[in-house]
Amino acid sequence: MALQAGAQRETSFPSPKPPSSPIPMSSTTSQSPPPECTFRAQLTVFGAFLALFCTFGQFNAFGTFQTWYAAHQLHHLSPSTIAWIGSLQLWVFFFSGGFIGRVFDAFGPFWLLTTGSVILVASIILTSVATQYYQLILAQGILFGLGVGLLFYPSLISVSTHFNKYRATALGLAAAGSSAGGVVYPIMLQQLFKSVGFGWAVRISALLSALCCITAILTISCGPSYNPCKSSDPSKVIGMWASARIAFSDIRFTLLAIGSCIAALGLFIPYFYILDFVNATSPELALSPTTAFYLIAALNAGGIPGRIAPAYLADVIGRFNLLVPAAFFSGVAVLSMWLVQKVPALIIAFAVLYGFSSGAFVALINPCVAQISEKGCVGSRIGLLYTVIAFPSLIGNPAAGALLSRQHGSFTGLVAFSGSTVIVGSLVILAARFAVDKRICTRV
Structure with missing residues (x-):
């Protein structure tokens, strides 16, 4: 009964009124499904799952590339320098969110998804033939990050337009694609690197990504009741400052953005450096290089239930009520579990648990933004949040690499930096949970 009461508090829909007269026996007894159960809505979740499988899933697998580059093409460069490739991916992906969200609110998902698919596949093919650091920066860093953004944002925003009561559940199912891709791509690439070499391994991943992208384009659509925001007139797509000013006048959105930036x-x-940690401590952990590669897969495997189960529970007890614990536990797991590993089973357990908690954090941010946003402005708000997150994401991983180099290979500073920032970010988001927004009365 308590869970049912929580679900009623979370939902803004009034209880349906009973029909004024019974349905005649001669008429059909089947009722039209609610908007959240339509076939188009389910297809959109499926398409978004595939879009995130081949985009953010490859983001999550960058640790595989980081380790490969350090041993092959970029063996003469430091881990911090190599990490700039992945950080540029994140920065371009996050920074593009504001503009992409505005375009989505004005035009919808089709052209964004089509353009993103072409850019994504082209970037992967160019990565397969790149041999120099600047080439990887351009192809895998900048171009790939842009392709991911053009696919990621329209996919999740489209899902949010089909759902209200079960929005977090639907977004969690879609976001699970990123973890599923993070499991498949490291294992696939690790095997293909040995059997067909780096170039053909990456080109095969481009083919898989192309198939996923085509399916996503054909299945993703906006909800029937989604109306563009007044500030998203197609002639004013470039003018994002007014929209940003309105968004940041909402204290809850502002605190959510600040907390997310810190986190x-x-x-x-951990996604970037867990393999480097294992390789640096391999005599103590007794993990073979082949087994170490699977840690990235374990990290992302934990993210599959982490994106689905908490999202489903969040629709019952509140999205913010689970976002804060997910972020806090992620930081605690890093500080308490990463450096105390003495046996291989413990580092694998850390990877799975961190994948679960961090996956829950990533999956719950979007429904929290959608919950405190006016209808028609969801795309702009989600995109704006990720644009703000772009800058800390750019410097976080290289800063960790710099700490690693400065401490001569000791991971203590890197781990302390990672865990403490996530914990502090969760506390700021906790303040957003209790903030009062006088303009939008939405329960959390």
Whole structure:
């Protein structure tokens, strides 16, 4: 009964009124499904799952590339320098969110998804033939990040337009694609690197990504009741400052953005450096290089239930009520579990648990933004949040690499930086949970 009461508090829909007269026996007894159960809505979730599988899933697998580059093409460069490739991916992806969200609110998802698919596949093919650092920066860093942004934002925003009561659940199912891709791509690439070489391994991943992108384009659509925001007139797509000013006048959105920025400084560090940690301590951990590669897969495997189960529970007890614990536990796991590993089973357990908690954090941010946003402005708000997150995401991983180099290979400073920033970010988001927004009365 308590869960049912929580679900009623979370939902802004009034209880349906009983029909004034019974349905005649001669008429059909089947009722039209509610908007959240339509076939188009389910297809959109499926398409978004595939879009995130081939985009953010490859983001999550960058640790595989980081380790490969350090041993092959870029062996003469430091880990911090190599990490700039992945950080540029994140920065371009996050920074493009504001503009992409505005375009989505004005035009919808189709052209964004089509353009993003072409850019994404082209960037992967160019990465397969790149041999120099600047080439990888351009192809895998900048171009790939842009392609991911053009696919990621329209996919999740489209899902949010089909759902209200079960919005977090639907977004969690879609976001699970990123973790599923993070499991498949490291294993696939690690095997292909050995069997067909780097170039053909990456080109095969481009083919897989193309198939996913085409399916996403054909299945993703906006909800029937989604109306563009007044500030999203197609003639004013470039004018984002007024929209940003309105968004940041909402104290809850402002605190959510600040907390997310702080957390983003350290949230992705384990995805980038866990393999380097294992390789540096391999005599103690007794993990073979082949087994170490699977840690990235374990990290992302934990993110699959982490994106689905908490999202479903969030629709019952509140989205913010789970976002804060997910972020806080992620930081605690880093500080308490990463450096105390003595046996391989413990580092694998850390990877799975961190994947679960960080996956829950990533999956719950979007429904929280959608919940405190006016209808028709969801795309702009989600995109604006990710644009703000772009800057800490750019400097977080290279800063961790710099700490690693300065401490001569010791991971203590890197781990402390990662865990503490995520914890502080969760506390700021907790303040957003209790903030009062006089303009939008939405329960959390």
